[in-house]
Amino acid sequence: xxxxxxxxxxxxxxxxxxxxxxxxxxxxxxxxxxxxxxxxxxxxxxxxxxxxxxxxxxxxxxxxxxxxxxxxxxxxxxxxxxxxxxxxxxxxxxxxxxxxxxxxxxxxxxxxxxxxxxxxxxxxxxxxxxxxxxxxxxxxxxxxxxxxxxxxxxxxxxxxxxxxxxxxxxxxxxxxxxxxxxxxxxxxxxxxxxxxxxxxxxxxxxxxxxxxxxxx
Numbered sequence: 001x002x003x004x005x006x007x008x009x010x011x012x013x014x015x016x017x018x019x020x021x022x023x024x025x026x027x028x029x030x031x032x033x034x035x036x037x038x039x040x041x042x043x044x045x046x047x048x049x050x051x052x053x054x055x056x057x058x059x060x061x062x063x064x065x066x067x068x069x070x071x072x073x074x075x076x077x078x079x080x081x082x083x084x085x086x087x088x089x090x091x092x093x094x095x096x097x098x099x100x101x102x103x104x105x106x107x108x109x110x111x112x113x114x115x116x117x118x119x120x121x122x123x124x125x126x127x128x129x130x131x132x133x134x135x136x137x138x139x140x141x142x143x144x145x146x147x148x149x150x151x152x153x154x155x156x157x158x159x160x161x162x163x164x165x166x167x168x169x170x171x172x173x174x175x176x177x178x179x180x181x182x183x184x185x186x187x188x189x190x191x192x193x194x195x196x197x198x199x200x201x202x203x204x205x206x207x208x209x210x211x212x213x214x215x216x
Contacts, residue, residue: 008071010100019064022109029135034188037150038192053155056153062102066100067098139160
C-alpha cells in the first residue's frame with residue numbers, strides 16, 4: 001500500500017448536452033503509434049521516460065456554468081473546531097449549491113477539458129500535434145524530429161536525447177503534478193527490453209499472460 005485515495009465525484013448523469021457540457025471526446029495515442037515511437041527511439045538511440053499525471057481530471061478550468069450539491073458533512077467540515085454548530089446553517093446547507101470552477105471526476109467533459117489543457121501546454125513549449133493521432137506530439141528542429149510525447153489518458157512517454165529529455169520533464173513538472181516513473185520498462189501492459197548495441201526494443205506481454213492464466 002503506497003497511499004490512500006479519496007475522490008469527490010460529481011453526478012455527471014444529470015448533465016444535459018448543450019447546457020452543462022459541449023463535448024466529451026478526448027483522443028489517446030493508438031498502440032500502433034506507441035510502437036512507432038518506440039521504434040524511432042531505438043533506431044536513433046533516444047531516451048524513453050514515462051511519467052504519470054496526478055489527478056488529471058481534477059483542477060482543470062471549466063468553460064460551462066455548472067453547479068453541484070455539497071457533499072455530506074461539507075458544512076460541518078467548514079465549522080471544524082467550533083463547539084457550536086448553528087442548526088439554521090445546517091438546514092440551509094440542504095438548499096445550498098456549489099459553483100464549479102474546476103473539473104471533477106464524474107463530469108462528462110472532464111477528459112475533454114484535460115486533453116485540451118495538456119495540448120495547449122505542449123504546443124506552448126513548441127511541440128506540434130500529429131495530424132493522424134491526437135495523442136502524439138513532436139518537437140522539430142529545422143525539419144528534423146528531435147523529441148516526442150505520447151499521451152495515453154494520464155500516462156506519458158517522453159522520447160528525446162539525454163540532454164533534452166530532462167528539460168522537457170522539468171517543464172512538465174512545473175505545469176502539472178506528476179510522478180516520474182523513470183526509464184520505461186513496462187508500458188500499457190507491455191514489457192519492454194532494450195538492446196542498445198543492436199538498436200532494438202523487444203516487446204513482450206509476460207505479465208498480461210500470467211494474469212490471464214491466473215484468472216482462468
